[in-house]
Amino acid sequence: MVVNIDEKRPIRIKVDEKRLLGSIVALAEVIRDLLERQALRRMRANRLTDEEIERLGNALIELKESLDHIKKENNIEKVVESVKGELNRTTDESIDKIANQMGSGEGVAM
């Protein structure tokens, strides 16, 4: 993303559109995965009626289909995968960092 600031004109932002759309869809997929996990947990805990399970399942299918459609239509399957990979990596790293607090050797000695 490049931000060009021109004093006479308002700020204009040049965006790699595919990348932007890819990021949005990737986020939507992450959220959908979370929804799926939540739904499964409730289902396993017997906290949902059969009708509720059916409705949830249908909603998740619909969501999946529309996201797949957007990806295919815009040819961004690869971008989405790479954004999700990056998100995963960043999350893993942050968790590692918190888990091993100051585990790295950075710093100044003596």
Added chain:
Amino acid sequence: MSEASSRPTEAAGGGEGRYLYCIINDNSELTFGEIGIEDSRVYTIPYENIAAVVHACPAKIYESNDGERVREWIFSHQYVIDAATKKFGTVLPFSFDVVVKGDDKAVKGWLSKEYSKLKRELEKIKDKSEFTVQIFCDKPFFAPIVEEKNEEVKRLKKEIETKPEGMAYMLKLTLDDKIKDAIMAEASNHSQDFYNRIREYTEDVKVDKLSKRVPEKWAGKLMILNLSCLVHNKNVKKLGEVLGKINEIDGFVVRFTGPWPPFSFVELKGD
């Protein structure tokens, strides 16, 4: 890149410093040229029969919000360690961003204080390198096998066929989880055996966390073993052969990378 406030130099307010790359098992006094971070001149500070590989800089750590710049620094750090390894054999690597406060004399003082420990570590890694061994199992290969064996999986599969679409979808998700668990259980029978075979040709092994991320090339595979191995040069070929055999077993793939500086087996911290 974290907790900047707790660093001693920040309070001390700068002065001269030395950036540390690694310790070598050699006391040559020499310069590597301007190959360091930001083209710094990299040279050795010898003490007894070892030496520190450093560059001179202000006594503060390298920090930036510019990810690209930080990546370049880390790349340079790695490059210097590789160059020193090429010249002097396996080195004791420092992790990125360790800066000593003071001049060459201060580094010498530190080397003398830590000498016996450093020498011991250098002996430990002499003629050895670190390798990463990761073993993956192939989901599509194992799925039918566990489906055949696992009663619950069988039952779920049948049940799905009788259910309306939405519920079938939810059960399918459950089924996928169950199959994955069963594959992991199946694979873990093998992984102990693989570990033992690998262990035979390694001086030391660290079992690392299994990562969910799999290299793109191996999408659809599950990591079942993730090892950092300290390997003697004379055993590298044999280890490679053992891994080659594992790689030939149906349903398993081995990823063997290295040699790396022995980051997992030595600990040089700035404190």
